[in-house]
Amino acid sequence: EAEVAQSPRYKITEKSQAVAFWCDPISGHATLYWYRQILGQGPELLVQFQDESVVDDSQLPKDRFSAERLKGVDSTLKIQPAELGDSAMYLCASSPWSGGLTDTQYFGPGTRLTVL
Amino acid sequence: GESVGLHLPTLSVQEGDNSIINCAYSNSASDYFIWYKQESGKGPQFIIDIRSNMDKRQGQRVTVLLNKTVKHLSLQIAATQPGDSAVYFCAEMFSGGYNKLIFGAGTRLAVHP
Numbered sequence: 001e002a003e004v005a006q007s008p009r010y011k012i013t014e015k016s017q018a019v020a021f022w023c024d025p026i027s028g029h030a031t032l033y034w035y036r037q038i039l040g041q042g043p044e045l046l047v048q049f050q051d052e053s054v055v056d057d058s059q060l061p062k063d064r065f066s067a068e069r070l071k072g073v074d075s076t077l078k079i080q081p082a083e084l085g086d087s088a089m090y091l092c093a094s095s096p097w098s099g100g101l102t103d104t105q106y107f108g109p110g111t112r113l114t115v116l
Numbered sequence: 117g118e119s120v121g122l123h124l125p126t127l128s129v130q131e132g133d134n135s136i137i138n139c140a141y142s143n144s145a146s147d148y149f150i151w152y153k154q155e156s157g158k159g160p161q162f163i164i165d166i167r168s169n170m171d172k173r174q175g176q177r178v179t180v181l182l183n184k185t186v187k188h189l190s191l192q193i194a195a196t197q198p199g200d201s202a203v204y205f206c207a208e209m210f211s212g213g214y215n216k217l218i219f220g221a222g223t224r225l226a227v228h229p
Contacts, residue, residue: 045216
């Protein structure tokens with residue numbers, strides 16, 4: 001069964017350092033999402049790509065976060081510099097784009113970030 | 117603003133009992149709802165969905181009920197098993213634009229033998 005891949009699974013860094021997360025969506029899925037999930041809360045959308053284009057990054061802290069999906073396949077989310085409040089689970093999801101309402105989002109296992 | 121929330125943060129049930137997890141949503145314009153299950157250390161896993169033109173949808177051991185009058189969503193799990201122990205999230209989707217999914221805070225389901 002096809003899955004969304006993410007790496008690394010765990011990342012520990014010191015504040016002010018740069019970190020990067022990688023996501024490989026399910027093959028053929030045009031839409032890719034990055035979410036942040038704070039412990040005990042639901043995921044919150046950071047950025048959404050349709051192919052290689054950003055269609056929603058309204059919740060992305062652009063002073064320190066950046067995301068790219070250059071070839072419309074895999075994607076990288078970067079934080080520079082990391083802050084203590086960035087400690088969270090970073091989830092990637094993908095969905096096929098048929099223009100339909102019920103394009104299910106499939107999630108990867110996430111990257112657990114701890115900022116010291 | 118729009119939000120999706122849950123009535124109970126933790127639900128404890130005995131193995132074999134039926135479980136009901138509730139969710140309230142605030143945006144009457146939402147037209148698609150999804151339940152996800154998240155086990156510790158894993159990403160959310162799709163369970164079942166329902167569109168706003170439906171009141172009920174059944175899956176394998178799970179049923180989702182939608183009451184648009186009071187903006188309420190529930191997930192029923194029949195014959196709850198230890199493997200059902202997880203955090204359950206409801207989420208609502210806005211079909212205008214690019215299908216943005218808004219998650220609630222989650223309910224932890226604990227199944228006791």
